[in-house]
Amino acid sequence: MLEEWNVLDTLLHEKVKKLRGSSRRQVLDTWIIGIPQRYGGLGVPLHSDVAPMAYASMMEQACVTLEAIFHQRSGPDETLTLQRQRTGAFYELEFNKKFDTLSRDQRNVVLDSQSKLGRKWLSTIPYNKQLKLSDTEISYALHIRTLCPGKDNNCRKCGMENSVGHDDICNSRENLRTARHDYVKGLLMRFLAAAPASTITPEPANGLSGNWPSSV
Known part of the structure; x- marks a missing residue:
């Protein structure tokens, strides 16, 4: 049955790449899409990886059960190795x-994706329409989580290699570097202000640049 499941595994991972919205096909795609979310991946495992372990656990359980039935074995039950183990x-x-073969930037992204906040968006149902993610936001998040750079080989702003996480460090994209952070700050201000008898006061604007700081 593994041959049939291999086809479905391929289709499922290709669907994830389609949702990502990039024509790039990375060497790490299968690995990062398949490993669990707690390790910084997407948690879409391959059946070809999981099936042999599931079979081994089921066979072990069946052998112990049949031995107890036909041989009336007494004494404590054997410790079985569960599939999740x-x-x-x-x-x-x-x-x-x-992990040790990744670049420093890639390792930083994976470690951030492992955090509770870094993976919460994957399993949270947005009951409030204001918390819904757009297709573009999901595509961007999947780019980051799957260690996929942008579509261009070099940054159009600074000319450097368009590596994973380059948008966050590009000196020629100061507005883009802070846009997401400021957007989250705005959401926090709005929802904190909705609490009864609460007052939200942002710090005054920077006198040198005229920009608002990141604190609330």
Whole structure:
């Protein structure tokens, strides 16, 4: 059955790449899409990886059960290796093997994606329409989480290589560097102000540049 599932695995991962909205196909795509979210991936595992471990756990359970039925074995039950234990050990090994080969910027992105806040958007249902993510925002988030640079090989603003996370450090994109942070700050101000008897006061504008600082 693995051959049939391999086709579905490929289609599923290709769908993720389509949602990402990039024509790039990265060497790390299969790895970063497949590893669990707690390791900084998307948590879309390959059946070809998980199926053998699931089979081993089921076979072990079946052998113990049949032995107890036909041989009336007495005494304490054997400690079985659960599927989640097998997959946990597998993905820990897979993560450790690949993580050390990543660049510093890639490692920083993966570590940030492992955090609770870094992965919460993947499993949160936006009951409030103001919290919904647009298609562009989801595409951008998937670019970051899957370690995929922008479509151009070089940044149009500074000419440097368009590596993962370059938008956050590009000296020629000062507005873009702070736009997302300021947007989140605005959301915090709006929702904190909605609390009864609360007053939100941002810091005064910077006298040198005229820009608002990042604090609330």
